[in-house]
Amino acid sequence: MSDRLPTALYVDAQLQTLTAQGRFYHFIQKGNHSSGIVMLKINSLLGKVKLIIQERDFMTDQMKWVAALQEDIIEEKDADAFITRAIDRDPDLWVIEIEDKDMQNPFTE
Secondary structure, three states: OOOOOOHHHHHHHHHHHHHHOOOOEEEEEOOOOOOOOEEEEEEOOOOEEEEEEEEEEOOOOEEEEEEOOOOOEEEHHHHHHHHHHHHHHOOOOEEEEEEOOOOOOOOOO
């Protein structure tokens, strides 16, 4: 039995914090309840976004956030195209869009 927190619980806890702060978000894709990976599209609302995804460090078994593409900040249309391809490859993927003009990752601890 795994001691990892189910993805849905992790996402719910993070989003409760955003809701309490009055920050806007929406689901692009809800993935697998127990084990899906999370991708965040952090939208500056100026046509630029930061696209980051969870990655497991297999040496430490800890999750970390990495840029989904080579560039840190990308055009929104490029992010949307990447998200579509990523969901096609991995239907268990969670994708959440968050509005933040500073493009900070609110899921970091």
